[in-house]
Amino acid sequence: MNEWSFTVGQDIFTNLLNELCAEMKDTSKHAKIIAAATKVFAKKGFFTARIADIAQEAKVADGTIYLYFNNKYDILISVFEEEIGKIVEQIKKVLATETDPRKMLEAYITRHLQTMKRNRNLAEVIQIELRQTNKLIKDYRNNKFTEYTDLVADIVQLGQSQQIFRADIQPDIAKRFFFGALDEVSRIWNTSAEGKYSVEEISDQLLKIILSGLLVQKGNGIS
């Protein structure tokens, strides 16, 4: 490995890291800022969070942030797209390995809860800011997020076409029902009071309620 290939090789490697693997520690400033913003937004909420807070958390100057983002909203949107995008990719990968819609729902639930328990900052940002943002930035259509919840509608539809789920449930409504329930239940880990529950426990409870309700034939749930 000569001088040339070494240095340039490192550049390429760094770029790859920056572009493809943004979740890693603190490679690029961009990623650093996203991570910091997620943390700060979670802690203070979008409006109470100061740019200075984010800058400090990212160990960067206030002005630097404006080299990577247009304004405060832009940071918020980027946090959404980036973080939810990751989740969507992950869950899609998992779903691809399943064919049974029941198992797919189970996978969706488990993974959602796991993610939210593990990454409380993200959880809070989603839970608290999502609706707010939707109102403020009418032209921002939460693409990744919509994609995420639409997965449920797809699963339900699949199950219906296989006659495993009842046909008299509207996928459009089911997906809202489903996401709302998951989202609210996830808040358990962000409220000091009820940290006692495990992902498995809650996942199990939700599956029991949801699956038995969706199945055409009774007593058909996954044990």
Added chain:
Amino acid sequence: MNEWSFTVGQDIFTNLLNELCAEMKDTSKHAKIIAAATKVFAKKGFFTARIADIAQEAKVADGTIYLYFNNKYDILISVFEEEIGKIVEQIKKVLATETDPRKMLEAYITRHLQTMKRNRNLAEVIQIELRQTNKLIKDYRNNKFTEYTDLVADIVQLGQSQQIFRADIQPDIAKRFFFGALDEVSRIWNTSAEGKYSVEEISDQLLKIILSGLLVQKGNGIS
């Protein structure tokens, strides 16, 4: 009715209206401001709403608001307590006329959806600001709101003691599941896209999913 009794009688009447019947149209300034704030918060969100906006909406001077409320947060909290308080009273009254936990759940769902569809301003304030507020004002324990969601836990517990609902569901989790689902589904009416659904339709869908999931014996749902 002589001159004296007429004029003084009118004063007393006005006072009674102000003090006891604050929910009426726009008797007292306090009620006027609450109504205006609900509207403005719904439209702009708590942080983007200006005191001046609320004042204008209430047809009152900026300063007047501070004769009735300590600060902006105080207005928000008052909106919650006042409006949710009303809902809690209503739903309690309805529940008191029922003994079958299945019917109670049905009543809860229907009334919630009705209220949210009818009063979109309140719906948005609850949906958007509730979580935000919970974070910001740690010492404010959302009393009325907790009371509201706890009603579901009570119903579930009642159903379990009557062996109508399965025993292996935690009321604590069920109440979150339940409220989350209801809350998210309600947003249908606040997003321009899907205004087509009726309360009955959605209520029916939710009942199907929830009840069949909660019932000990299959095929036991209310038709």
Added chain:
DNA sequence: TATTCTTGAATGAATGGTCATTCACCGTCG
């Protein structure tokens, strides 16, 4: 009854503090 006095609710212009955003300036590197 007519006149003056008192009260306090209501007002809205002025204040002051808080940030988002900018930009003149630095150090570094090729």
Added chain:
DNA sequence: CGACGGTGAATGACCATTCATTCAAGAATA
């Protein structure tokens, strides 16, 4: 030496809150 990524103090807009002032409606007085 440019150029450029980065910096953080300075700027200016924005808005919650305040408070000196107004005014309408009793109370007191004559």
